[in-house]
Amino acid sequence: MPMSTAREIFVHELSDTLSAENIIYKMLGQVVKETKLPPAQEAYQHHLDETKQHISNVEAAFKAIGEKPEKTTCLAADGLSKEHAALKEEKPKDHALELGLLGGAGKTEHYEIASYKLLVQMAKDLGETKAAALLQENLDQELAMSKTVEKLAKMVSADARKAVGSTMKKPASAGARKTPVAA
Numbered sequence: 001m002p003m004s005t006a007r008e009i010f011v012h013e014l015s016d017t018l019s020a021e022n023i024i025y026k027m028l029g030q031v032v033k034e035t036k037l038p039p040a041q042e043a044y045q046h047h048l049d050e051t052k053q054h055i056s057n058v059e060a061a062f063k064a065i066g067e068k069p070e071k072t073t074c075l076a077a078d079g080l081s082k083e084h085a086a087l088k089e090e091k092p093k094d095h096a097l098e099l100g101l102l103g104g105a106g107k108t109e110h111y112e113i114a115s116y117k118l119l120v121q122m123a124k125d126l127g128e129t130k131a132a133a134l135l136q137e138n139l140d141q142e143l144a145m146s147k148t149v150e151k152l153a154k155m156v157s158a159d160a161r162k163a164v165g166s167t168m169k170k171p172a173s174a175g176a177r178k179t180p181v182a183a
């Protein structure tokens with residue numbers, strides 16, 4: 001499809017976001033099973049349910065504007081999913097696992113926030129108020145999830161620091177090297 005007008009770009013970006021949400025839904029379903037941290041698991045599960053709704057909202061936005069999604073793959077979400085796979089290959093445990101998962105979740109939410117901010121603005125500018133409202137719903141939930149992820153990451157990072165601190169030996173002499181910090 002040619003992309004020479006604002007509307008064509010909007011349809012393309014919306015198609016890209018539909019692909020992203022589908023990739024994220026799959027990834028988040030795995031993350032729910034991988035985390036060992038109850039409050040994180042609750043947050044991921046809640047956002048997994050929201051993500052299902054995000055997909056429906058984007059599909060409803062297509063209907064509202066009378067267009068069909070293009071067949072496309074969101075390369076950014078695909079990349080985030082590959083990073084998640086690479087993290088699993090490292091077999092991190094405890095704090096490292098949780099921080100790795102939260103890091104990925106934070107990046108994913110920020111990508112979604114950037115996407116929806118543009119989509120909401122474009123929908124409004126194109127006079128597509130129904131689509132704008134549906135996309136704003138998604139944006140609000142991405143913003144809330146991003147804050148939750150930040151809070152959880154702060155908590156886990158502080159815990160990791162305490163755990164390292166309690167096992168760290170005092171240097172035997174002035175010239176001794178400090179134990180490397182492993183989160």
Ligand SMILES: [Fe+2]
Pocket residue numbers: 021024050051054112138142
């Ligand atoms: Fe989403």
Ligand SMILES: [Fe+2]
Pocket residue numbers: 047051108109112141142145
């Ligand atoms: Fe999200």
